[in-house]
Amino acid sequence: MIQPADSWDFPPDAAEIVDWRALLADQGLDVALMAAFIGLALVSFHRKSVPLRYLTLAISVLYLGFAKSQLLSIVNVFSVFTWNLPVFRYSLAWYLFAGFGVVSTVLWGRFYCGRVCAYGALTQLLDRVVPERLRVDVPRSLERPASLVKYGILAATLAYFLATKDQTIYRYVEPFWMFGGQGTPVMWTALALLLVATVFVRNLYCRFLCPLGATLGVLSTMTVFRIKRWPECSTCRICEKKCEWGAIRGPRILATECIRCDDCERLYADTTKCPHWLILYRRKPSRQGTVLEAITAPLSAREQRTP
DSSP: OOOOOOTTOOOTTGGGOOOHHHHHHHHHHHHHHHHHHHHHHHHHHHHTOHHHHHHHHHHIIIIIIIITOOOOOHHHHHHHHHTOOOOGGGOHHHHHHHHHHHHHHHHHSSHIIIIIOHHHHHHHHHHHHSOGGGOOOOOHHHHHHHHTHHHHHHHHHHHHHHHHOOGGGHHHHOOGGGGGTOOOHHHHHHHHHHHHHHHHSTTHHHHHTOHHHHHHHHHGGGOSSOOOOOGGGGTOOHHHHHOTTOOEETTEEOTTTOOOOSHHHHHHTOTTTOHHHHHHHHHOGGGHHHHHHHHHHHHHHHHHHOO
């Protein structure tokens, strides 16, 4: 007896055929925009340009934040533990974004926190418009213990998730949902209080409370390209006082707290302020003129313009 042909008898592996041309056509714009943003972030970082840095922060808030609502989250850490990641072929831009976040952390430390995270970018921009007189500097004796709080929050959040498999805990430890506009009245009230507190204590959440920042802080202990330090850094405190993130302790830079904001690196390169260069030029009289020229050149230029 001849069996009727099975109408559902597909050729072997037919379901596995992927039309990458169509996938790239659908996701090409997202991938290109993400690549362009990453390129801008890298250029601003390597050029140590303050205007480019703030341009990067502004685009992060507008594009990654409000337009895409795309941030790394503690939820992504949950996904790694359960190996429940997005399907690669349908999430190309996300993998580019997340991959860059991880790779940049291994290469330079918490680069993501300093230039890519939309919430971190928002608080850094807020820091530039808030009058300095409103700021409350956290005492050094409290700053270091306070920076460990985020690691406790990370441990507690992971423990809760592993015990319950409930991902919704993220809403109570991260404010990133604000960019999607989805929150309860209690959550919006808590966010308002957090932002008001950030007016007085700069970058409050990122420095002391963020579990994702703690995760990247742990990863940053493997950083390949660390900030160069001079021998004079063991006694000089200029950069330590300048650092808004409490990441400098005498001659040491705490990779777990440093977000690569460039402030100290620009000071290292400043031949008129950094003691390393001033001492070096004093030891070599033939170069003293270079320092004097660097200091007096702006004044001479103004005198020449004066009628």
